[in-house]
Amino acid sequence: MYTKTLTAVALIGLTGAANANFYSQTSDQPSTQSFFSDAVSGQFFSQRMADNFMLDSAASATSIAWWGGSQNFNFADPTNMLSYTVEIYTSDLAGAPDLANVLLSQTVSIGDGNLTASATGATLFGGGNEYAYTLNLDSALNLDSGVQYWISVGATLDNTFGDAWVWSGSSQGDLVNATDFFDGGEYTIFDPTFNDLAFAIVPAPSTAVVAFGFLGMSARRRR
Numbered sequence: 001m002y003t004k005t006l007t008a009v010a011l012i013g014l015t016g017a018a019n020a021n022f023y024s025q026t027s028d029q030p031s032t033q034s035f036f037s038d039a040v041s042g043q044f045f046s047q048r049m050a051d052n053f054m055l056d057s058a059a060s061a062t063s064i065a066w067w068g069g070s071q072n073f074n075f076a077d078p079t080n081m082l083s084y085t086v087e088i089y090t091s092d093l094a095g096a097p098d099l100a101n102v103l104l105s106q107t108v109s110i111g112d113g114n115l116t117a118s119a120t121g122a123t124l125f126g127g128g129n130e131y132a133y134t135l136n137l138d139s140a141l142n143l144d145s146g147v148q149y150w151i152s153v154g155a156t157l158d159n160t161f162g163d164a165w166v167w168s169g170s171s172q173g174d175l176v177n178a179t180d181f182f183d184g185g186e187y188t189i190f191d192p193t194f195n196d197l198a199f200a201i202v203p204a205p206s207t208a209v210v211a212f213g214f215l216g217m218s219a220r221r222r223r
Helices: none
Strands: 014-018 023-025 048-054 058-068 081-091 097-109 117-124 129-143 149-157 163-165 176-181 188-190 198-202 208-211
Touching: 023 048, 048 198, 058 081, 058 149, 081 129, 097 129, 097 149, 097 176, 149 163, 149 198, 163 188
Parallel strands: none
Antiparallel strands: 014 208, 023 198, 048 149, 048 176, 058 129, 058 163, 058 198, 081 097, 081 149, 117 129, 176 188
């Protein structure tokens, strides 16, 4: 098990005409854990993270927002990140992410116009910079109410043994997350040891406004 340490100060607001039509988990816990999350196998930590969510009413998502940054092993900024992959799954019979039922899988390269990554102005524990990300989906994703979904965000690295991407933690969920260790098996659910992960499901811009505050967090590689 790798040691993960995080310090964070955050203020994130999402407001809209119909609050039930989005879902958000803010990064709001200082001195809590954050998580390394890869998009592909063969990277140093070899783990892809996912977190569960459920909507109060049906929504058509057009954007996904999340928070994180480089672990600052070599670089304070995301120099080592080539792309990010966002996936959304339904749950299997055991309640874990169902890899056989992927509702969304979108990979976006750095510099792609569908992805914005804005430094929040905060400094991570290891000296790196925190970023707020927003991905505009290729097409709207219709999500039902009362259904447990899972979201995964991970990075593909330039140097596979360089800086890993760190996904910020949150206290806003149910203290359940899941990990895919790229070992050919399914996701493994962990609870209630770890925090949830910071992300938001965002509907059309005409009905929601996303406001990002300041965050700071980190995960440090155990040498």
